[in-house]
Amino acid sequence: MKAKRKSIAIDMDNVIADIEEQAIIWYERDFGVRIKREAMHGIPEADAFPNKQAVYNYVHAPGFFRTAPVVPGAVEALQKLMINFEVYIVSAAMEFPLSLYEKREWLSEHFSFISWRNIVFCGDKSVIDTDYLIDDHPKNLDFCRGKAIMFTAGHNRNHHQHTRVNNWAEAATLMEQELSIQG
Amino acid sequence: MKAKRKSIAIDMDNVIADIEEQAIIWYERDFGVRIKREAMHGIPEADAFPNKQAVYNYVHAPGFFRTAPVVPGAVEALQKLMINFEVYIVSAAMEFPLSLYEKREWLSEHFSFISWRNIVFCGDKSVIDTDYLIDDHPKNLDFCRGKAIMFTAGHNRNHHQHTRVNNWAEAATLMEQELSIQG
Numbered sequence: 001m002k003a004k005r006k007s008i009a010i011d012m013d014n015v016i017a018d019i020e021e022q023a024i025i026w027y028e029r030d031f032g033v034r035i036k037r038e039a040m041h042g043i044p045e046a047d048a049f050p051n052k053q054a055v056y057n058y059v060h061a062p063g064f065f066r067t068a069p070v071v072p073g074a075v076e077a078l079q080k081l082m083i084n085f086e087v088y089i090v091s092a093a094m095e096f097p098l099s100l101y102e103k104r105e106w107l108s109e110h111f112s113f114i115s116w117r118n119i120v121f122c123g124d125k126s127v128i129d130t131d132y133l134i135d136d137h138p139k140n141l142d143f144c145r146g147k148a149i150m151f152t153a154g155h156n157r158n159h160h161q162h163t164r165v166n167n168w169a170e171a172a173t174l175m176e177q178e179l180s181i182q183g
Numbered sequence: 184m185k186a187k188r189k190s191i192a193i194d195m196d197n198v199i200a201d202i203e204e205q206a207i208i209w210y211e212r213d214f215g216v217r218i219k220r221e222a223m224h225g226i227p228e229a230d231a232f233p234n235k236q237a238v239y240n241y242v243h244a245p246g247f248f249r250t251a252p253v254v255p256g257a258v259e260a261l262q263k264l265m266i267n268f269e270v271y272i273v274s275a276a277m278e279f280p281l282s283l284y285e286k287r288e289w290l291s292e293h294f295s296f297i298s299w300r301n302i303v304f305c306g307d308k309s310v311i312d313t314d315y316l317i318d319d320h321p322k323n324l325d326f327c328r329g330k331a332i333m334f335t336a337g338h339n340r341n342h343h344q345h346t347r348v349n350n351w352a353e354a355a356t357l358m359e360q361e362l363s364i365q366g
Contacts, residue, residue: 007310088310094299097291100283108280116277117307123300127190127271129312129328145312 005086008175009120009128009146010078011135012091012103014153015071016111020045022068023055030054040154048154059096066102070110073168079113080172084179089114090128092140093121132178134171138162149174188269191358192303192311192329193261194318195274195286197336198254199294203228205251206238213237223337231337242279249285253293256351262296263355267362272297273311275323276304315361317354321345332357 039048046055141148222231229238324331333345
């Protein structure tokens with residue numbers, strides 16, 4: 001008999017929901033300028049945009065989270081991970097009350113195979129205890145209880161204190177290796 | 184120097200938000216019959232009402248969670264607990280998507296002294312790791328990682344496997360004792 005399945009907490013923004021791309025799309029819609037993703041490297045997202053305040057406002061605007069694109073490969077990767085791991089979606093959504101319903105609806109649309117039992121919306125993630133956390137934010141990864149895995153986003157490119165994956169193909173490979181280590 | 188403050192997860196429904204009372208109020212409004220709280224003793228809440236389906240429907244109805252009364256003594260007790268404990272509100276809200284925004288707004292109205300950082304809405308509570316959990320549901324208490332404290336609700340009166348508190352005065356006294364044991 002195998003032991004209890006290991007658990008993975010997976011962040012939403014910039015890990016399964018492409019918030020960088022969504023900001024680029026909305027900014028182009030509003031200002032007619034398409035910002036390159038490379039412009040976000042090593043700086044907070046909003047700093048890449050000439051009108052920073054517009055981007056700050058987006059996260060409070062109806063529809064921003066609800067219509068965000070899915071990060072490429074996330075759906076297939078999560079379906080595969082669920083075979084061997086207990087997968088939780090853990091999003092620090094509490095700062096933006098409007099996003100709560102939108103994120104829940106977004107998950108129902110794109111990740112309907114994730115049970116509501118496995119979704120957590122929180123403030124800080126320090127009370128969440130899973131064996132792994134895949135997240136783009138050092139502030140979450142630095143204090144997590146399990147193994148921290150940094151999912152590459154523009155803003156985190158200069159942080160090197162955690163195991164890094166650049167996309168869902170790399171994340172899937174890493175988790176397969178973890179599984180074989182567990183034996 | 185004292186050690187890190189112990190953490191308490193506090194459930195919402197029937198612990199700080201008086202959902203039994205809210206069901207009674209709405210049922211009387213809709214059917215002109217006032218059900219006694221005693222009718223809920225030892226059975227699932229909805230079973231106390233002649234029209235069970237109406238009560239099931241309430242939890243999906245706009246306004247039900249948003250306008251629920253506060254459990255007597257909860258505000259004062261939480262303010263006091265926050266002096267010595269790290270207090271988290273942890274609600275299994277994910278099953279009812281509409282409730283997410285309503286519960287967040289309700290907390291902002293009645294418990295504005297609780298930071299959004301300390302609010303968690305989840306599906307099951309098994310990934311939440313705090314030193315204590317105050318909750319009315321055996322399904323949450325049975326699997327919690329910290330010390331389980333059962334807050335009396337009608338439906339849990341026949342469950343005796345956890346330390347029980349009948350109201351917020353008793354809960355506050357118990358937590359003071361816990362603090363003195365910690366030294």
